[in-house]
Amino acid sequence: MKKIAIIGNGVGGLITSSKLAKDLAKEIKSGEVSIMLFDKKTEQEFQPGNLDVAFRGTDPSKMRRPVEKLVYDGVKIIHDNCEKVDLPNRYLKTEGNDEKIDFDYIIISTGSSPDYDQIPGLRDANMDFHTNAYTSSLIYQKILKIKSGRIVVGIGGLPYKCPPSPNESAFMLDEHFRKAGIRDKVEITYITPFTRIYSADSINEVIEPIYKARSIESITAFNTDSVDATKKEITSLEGETIKYDYLFLTPPHKPADFLKNSGFSDEDGWVKTDKRNLHITDYDYGFAIGDTTNIPISKAGVEAHLEGIVVANNIISEIQGTGKRYKFTGRTQCSMETGFHKATFVVGTYDTPVQKIPPSTFNYMEKKVMEKIYWESLHGQYEWLFKYHFKKDYFED
Amino acid sequence: MRTMNVDSRGTACPGPITDLIRAYKKAENGDIIVLIANDPGAVPDSKAWCEQTKNVFVGSKDMEDYFEITIQVAGKRL
Numbered sequence: 419m420k421k422i423a424i425i426g427n428g429v430g431g432l433i434t435s436s437k438l439a440k441d442l443a444k445e446i447k448s449g450e451v452s453i454m455l456f457d458k459k460t461e462q463e464f465q466p467g468n469l470d471v472a473f474r475g476t477d478p479s480k481m482r483r484p485v486e487k488l489v490y491d492g493v494k495i496i497h498d499n500c501e502k503v504d505l506p507n508r509y510l511k512t513e514g515n516d517e518k519i520d521f522d523y524i525i526i527s528t529g530s531s532p533d534y535d536q537i538p539g540l541r542d543a544n545m546d547f548h549t550n551a552y553t554s555s556l557i558y559q560k561i562l563k564i565k566s567g568r569i570v571v572g573i574g575g576l577p578y579k580c581p582p583s584p585n586e587s588a589f590m591l592d593e594h595f596r597k598a599g600i601r602d603k604v605e606i607t608y609i610t611p612f613t614r615i616y617s618a619d620s621i622n623e624v625i626e627p628i629y630k631a632r633s634i635e636s637i638t639a640f641n642t643d644s645v646d647a648t649k650k651e652i653t654s655l656e657g658e659t660i661k662y663d664y665l666f667l668t669p670p671h672k673p674a675d676f677l678k679n680s681g682f683s684d685e686d687g688w689v690k691t692d693k694r695n696l697h698i699t700d701y702d703y704g705f706a707i708g709d710t711t712n713i714p715i716s717k718a719g720v721e722a723h724l725e726g727i728v729v730a731n732n733i734i735s736e737i738q739g740t741g742k743r744y745k746f747t748g749r750t751q752c753s754m755e756t757g758f759h760k761a762t763f764v765v766g767t768y769d770t771p772v773q774k775i776p777p778s779t780f781n782y783m784e785k786k787v788m789e790k791i792y793w794e795s796l797h798g799q800y801e802w803l804f805k806y807h808f809k810k811d812y813f814e815d
Numbered sequence: 816m817r818t819m820n821v822d823s824r825g826t827a828c829p830g831p832i833t834d835l836i837r838a839y840k841k842a843e844n845g846d847i848i849v850l851i852a853n854d855p856g857a858v859p860d861s862k863a864w865c866e867q868t869k870n871v872f873v874g875s876k877d878m879e880d881y882f883e884i885t886i887q888v889a890g891k892r893l
């Protein structure tokens with residue numbers, strides 16, 4: 419029997435397990451293949467929805483689904499976290515358990531989470547709209563109480579997931595205070611360690627004029643070092659300080675703790691992954707997808723999804739002996755809401771630079787459609803649509 | 816003083832600058848960061864970043880398949 423272990427039941431883990439279970443249904447039924455999905459989490463969140471919860475007061479319970487409802491038939495769910503992966507000897511261990519669980523293939527898709535330890539003081543000072551829907555709903559209640567003052571938003575440190583989200587927070591706060599009729603009493607300042615408001619020049623050209631038109635100030639090349647919640651002051655690595663009344667920084671992110679010093683990750687714990695075949699270093703039976711890889715592209719759900727499809731296809735083809743090989747194209751597609759029902763997209767691949775896409779209501783609609791089909795898409799129900807939408811970027815074969 | 820080598824080959828904007836900033840966070844004044852990248856945008860971006868953060872752009876070399884960018888860390892507060 420071929421045992422496939424998937425670590426993490428988020429975007430990457432779910433779509434990979436669904437694709438495998440669907441295409442290997444016959445082999446699973448006959449006992450030739452088993453799929454195990456490891457994660458302590460019993461509920462998943464639609465993470466992009468945190469923005470609507472924090473800035474528009476959307477009900478956070480709408481953003482959650484029980485994992486059991488998202489998993490394809492034939493996948494065995496194990497609600498334990500993984501604490502060790504031994505790639506050369508092909509076994510893993512779950513937290514607090516000495517039993518060695520063997521695998522023939524392993525897919526690590528353990529995502530990323532905020533790393534507040536990188537920036538002393540940030541945890542206490544920050545209105546974290548980014549990390550979880552229930553915290554975001556508390557942030558919304560706090561935003562309703564803001565009547566004047568200086569808001570500082572932006573990038574707290576690198577890397578972080580969803581590159582456009584700090585910009586979206588600036589636009590959505592601007593929209594909120596305009597609608598409340600108090601925008602003139604609230605100053606919004608965007609800070610970033612990059613030299614432009616958006617790191618990719620083409621998108622920067624699109625959004626810089628909107629920052630000007632909406633009177634959102636920007637401070638570039640600001641490397642946040644620490645935050646003093648009592649003085650309400652942020653200090654940069656270079657010693658500059660910025661005062662704030664309300665702080666909305668996107669925190670830097672880290673990979674799952676067990677990956678540090680695993681023997682197959684970099685010094686920060688990001689898994690060393692081939693950017694096209696998604697193998698972990700030289701192991702052709704070990705794969706990493708999504709936020710946890712060290713692949714230098716956006717940490718975003720679209721990547722996790724497309725990478726999951728590539729990995730699943732390669733495992734299916736090996737098990738079924740078709741000899742086909744697939745590669746990830748590096749396709750990104752992150753939506754960036756610019757406020758007032760408009761959005762742009764950050765779209766590129768390894769071989770095509772990020773395009774300049776003006777914000778439009780049509781783009782916003784496309785983003786909303788994605789929200790509607792999100793949960794079913796993790797179940798693999800919309801692959802026909804993604805294949806049609808991404809065309810040659812869906813995968814390379 | 817130490818030299819930190821950062822290999823950003825195969826990554827396009829904002830890969831090299833992200834890698835540079837992450838290395839800078841761990842560096843001290845006086846350290847040298849050698850960034851290698853094959854994205855031509857990495858050279859002007861690193862130059863602009865050095866100007867804005869008061870670090871020293873020592874120079875860049877075109878090595879045919881990639882650029883080697885040398886930066887001296889000088890901008891950090893003491």
Ligand SMILES: Cc1cc2nc3c(=O)[nH]c(=O)nc-3n(C[C@H](O)[C@H](O)[C@H](O)COP(=O)(O)OP(=O)(O)OC[C@H]3O[C@@H](n4cnc5c(N)ncnc54)[C@H](O)[C@@H]3O)c2cc1C
Binds near residue numbers: 456580710717
């Ligand atoms: C505010 C916000 C807005 C966003 N907007 C967009 C957007 O518009 N478009 C887009 O494409 N992406 C967006 N994203 C990013 C997207 O949600 C993530 O990039 C995506 O979820 C990554 O998928 P993943 O599978 O790598 O990780 P996740 O979906 O985060 O899943 C990782 C899973 O691994 C589990 N795990 C961790 N450690 C262990 C362990 N030791 N053992 C077992 N399991 C473990 C976790 O519990 C988690 O369930 C946004 C994110 C945020 C926060």
